[in-house]
Amino acid sequence: MANFVRLALSTGCRKNELLALDWRRVDFERSFLRLDAEHTKNGKRRVVPLNSAALSALRDQRDWVERKCSGSEWVFPGWSGKRIQTLQKGFNAACARVGIENFRIHDLRHTFASWLVMEGVSLYVVKDLLGHSSISVTERYAHLSPDQGRAAVQKLLPL
Known part of the structure; x- marks a missing residue:
């Protein structure tokens, strides 16, 4: 579960995009x-x-897969080594273990987008990273922190 969360937070990928990911689609050398x-929501590659951080999560996951289901x-x-359809039960249990309430797997994607926006990354870049077809969709993902508004x-200039 930890590697899934790390990869989701580092890429902004949707849950189903990551669950459908096979090793042929991972390019460690070129980092993508x-x-x-x-496997994408909008039907575009x-x-x-x-x-x-994403590469580290993938390397750790590769090691786990080799040990547990080579x-x-x-x-x-x-x-069993077969593709899984859901992580909900395990994700909810992991959240409960660390005292996190009312948090969905999809919130990892929102967190990714919000972190980028808070670092000053353009909404258009975030849109492309998330695979959105419209900037209006991306705007719903980008949550500002109160400190960012204050800053x-x-x-x-003083008036």
Whole structure:
């Protein structure tokens, strides 16, 4: 579960995009994932860049897969090595163990987008990273922190 969460937070991928991911779509050398059209919500192929945290999560996951279900083609297989359809039960249990309430897997995607916006990344770049067809969809994902709003108004010249 930890590697799934790390990868989701580092890429902004949807749950089903990650659950459908097989090792042939992971390019460690060039640091990207290839998401095929049939696994994306908008039906368009997407290349997802990988940062060092995402690469680390994928390497750790590859090691886990080799130990627990060697030969599985899936990045996030079940214990049998076959593709799993849901993580909800395990995700909810993990959240409960650390005292997190009312948090959905999809909130990892919102967190990714919000972190980027808070770091000053353009909404258009975030839109492309999330695979949105419209900037209006991306705007719903980008939540500002109260501190960011305070910092923004402090930039105004004294009146």
